[in-house]
Amino acid sequence: MKFLSTTLFLLPLSFTAARINSPGDREAGAEFSEGRYLQQSDDLGIRFSKVAFPPGADNFANQVTLPLTADDFKINSSNNDVLDILKESMCPSVTKLDDYEIYFDVLDIIEGDFVGGYPTHASNDLASPFWGKFREVAEVQALRRVDNGSDPAIDLMPLPEIWNGYSLAAVAEAVHDEYPNYHQAKNLARMLDRGQGVAYEIDNEIIPQRSAFQFLRGPVMIADMNTWGTSIVGPHSFSAKFAVGRARPEETAWSIKTGGIPRQYVPSDIFDMISDIPDFNAAVDFTAYDEGSPRHPSWPAMHSAASQTSFWLDIVLDLTPEELCQARLTDYGVAYARTVAGVHYPDDNIDGLNIGQEVIALALPGYLSLKYGADEQSVRSKIEEKRFNWNDFDPQNPCPFVANDGDVIWTRVTGGRVRSVDVYEDNIYAVGFNNKILKQSIDGTGSWENLEDYGGVASIDVYE
Numbered sequence: 001m002k003f004l005s006t007t008l009f010l011l012p013l014s015f016t017a018a019r020i021n022s023p024g025d026r027e028a029g030a031e032f033s034e035g036r037y038l039q040q041s042d043d044l045g046i047r048f049s050k051v052a053f054p055p056g057a058d059n060f061a062n063q064v065t066l067p068l069t070a071d072d073f074k075i076n077s078s079n080n081d082v083l084d085i086l087k088e089s090m091c092p093s094v095t096k097l098d099d100y101e102i103y104f105d106v107l108d109i110i111e112g113d114f115v116g117g118y119p120t121h122a123s124n125d126l127a128s129p130f131w132g133k134f135r136e137v138a139e140v141q142a143l144r145r146v147d148n149g150s151d152p153a154i155d156l157m158p159l160p161e162i163w164n165g166y167s168l169a170a171v172a173e174a175v176h177d178e179y180p181n182y183h184q185a186k187n188l189a190r191m192l193d194r195g196q197g198v199a200y201e202i203d204n205e206i207i208p209q210r211s212a213f214q215f216l217r218g219p220v221m222i223a224d225m226n227t228w229g230t231s232i233v234g235p236h237s238f239s240a241k242f243a244v245g246r247a248r249p250e251e252t253a254w255s256i257k258t259g260g261i262p263r264q265y266v267p268s269d270i271f272d273m274i275s276d277i278p279d280f281n282a283a284v285d286f287t288a289y290d291e292g293s294p295r296h297p298s299w300p301a302m303h304s305a306a307s308q309t310s311f312w313l314d315i316v317l318d319l320t321p322e323e324l325c326q327a328r329l330t331d332y333g334v335a336y337a338r339t340v341a342g343v344h345y346p347d348d349n350i351d352g353l354n355i356g357q358e359v360i361a362l363a364l365p366g367y368l369s370l371k372y373g374a375d376e377q378s379v380r381s382k383i384e385e386k387r388f389n390w391n392d393f394d395p396q397n398p399c400p401f402v403a404n405d406g407d408v409i410w411t412r413v414t415g416g417r418v419r420s421v422d423v424y425e426d427n428i429y430a431v432g433f434n435n436k437i438l439k440q441s442i443d444g445t446g447s448w449e450n451l452e453d454y455g456g457v458a459s460i461d462v463y464e
Contacts, residue, residue, distance in 0.1 A: 109236070
């Protein structure tokens with residue numbers, strides 16, 4: 001018996017009631033109304049078709065006609081016959097909308113205000129938003145090919161500390177079949193390393209404190225949640241992929257190259273970029289990887305949907321601005337690196353980040369209550385406080401809540417981190433983690449001067 005299926009019966013009512021179906025109930029998918037997702041009039045009908053069948057599966061291969069089209073990805077039922085056939089193909093994790101690991105209505109999540117709806121597809125309208133998304137992928141591929149990708153990635157995208165000095169080629173390879181949430185785990189390990197002078201603080205208003213010094217409800221909990229987040233988001237992301245069936249960028253590029261998309265429907269600058277790709281002899285050559293994109297649809301990006309550490313971490317910890325910044329840069333970096341590699345459109349990433357966050361926001365209160373004894377309403381309240389729509393992320397100013405240009409709001413000092421600061425008469429007064437009041441000049445160039453003990457102070461308000 002699957003562990004997840006077993007534990008569902010132990011989950012709080014508020015969690016289980018949100019499920020669209022219970023384990024074994026395959027009729028619940030009928031509640032998905034027909035026609036919720038309609039093909040737009042300018043849609044060329046091109047869909048994900050990177051499908052192959054293993055030896056001995058000819059009987060299934062003969063039941064599907066390639067390339068797949070919009071008619072194969074109509075969201076009018078949870079029992080799509082094409083998906084039943086694809087389950088026997090080499091496409092990984094073909095997941096239907098009524099799968100037993102789906103806890104929340106995926107179409108409701110997609111259509112909600114936070115995600116904002118379905119993606120666009122290749123269009124006969126030269127002004128379609130789709131072409132703007134594909135143009136960005138093509139432009140980034142041109143940059144990545146210069147000098148074999150040796151240019152600094154920081155010139156294209158903001159980087160977390162763990163990727164300091166990475167080139168474009170290194171960024172693309174960093175998200176190539178790596179262990180799930182490897183980079184988030186690496187950033188967490190950096191944050192939890194007290195030997196680096198960093199200290200993290202559990203929010204005991206959310207996670208009840210078991211003892212004065214916390215290990216199980218410290219690093220063990222954080223490691224658990226990094227894995228849990230991926231496992232809860234994954235089925236929802238993959239069911240959205242196979243419901244919508246968006247073609248991969250390499251499929252679009254190859255269709256342009258081979259005339260599958262008529263020339264008159266392709267913006268001229270995009271057509272020229274595709275024509276100029278050197279050694280473009282197969283669809284996979286568009287990407288950074290020898291094998292090209294994975295064999296599942298493009299939208300939403302699973303790397304992005306699983307990149308939720310900056311969200312749930314901000315719920316269970318009291319993060320400093322710099323800690324939040326590094327967590328958010330890591331999540332964004334993992335997401336956008338897949339566009340650098342040429343396997344995702346930029347909105348695959350942003351919508352993936354938002355879909356994943358929506359799933360976590362729905363699941364987290366029940367999970368923290370069950371696993372750690374949290375008060376569900378307190379968790380929900382903090383979730384509402386910490387929600388972040390990735391459409392608002394500005395790569396040019398990724399962490400506006402962190403000081404720069406000498407306006408020091410957070411820094412490290414000997415003995416620990418700064419807990420809080422105040423600015424008064426051209427000086428910065430900070431309470432350090434070592435409970436000392438320190439002073440530094442406003443331009444941030446001077447050394448910290450220890451003014452006095454401030455024993456017993458845990459924190460004071462932060463003034464920006």
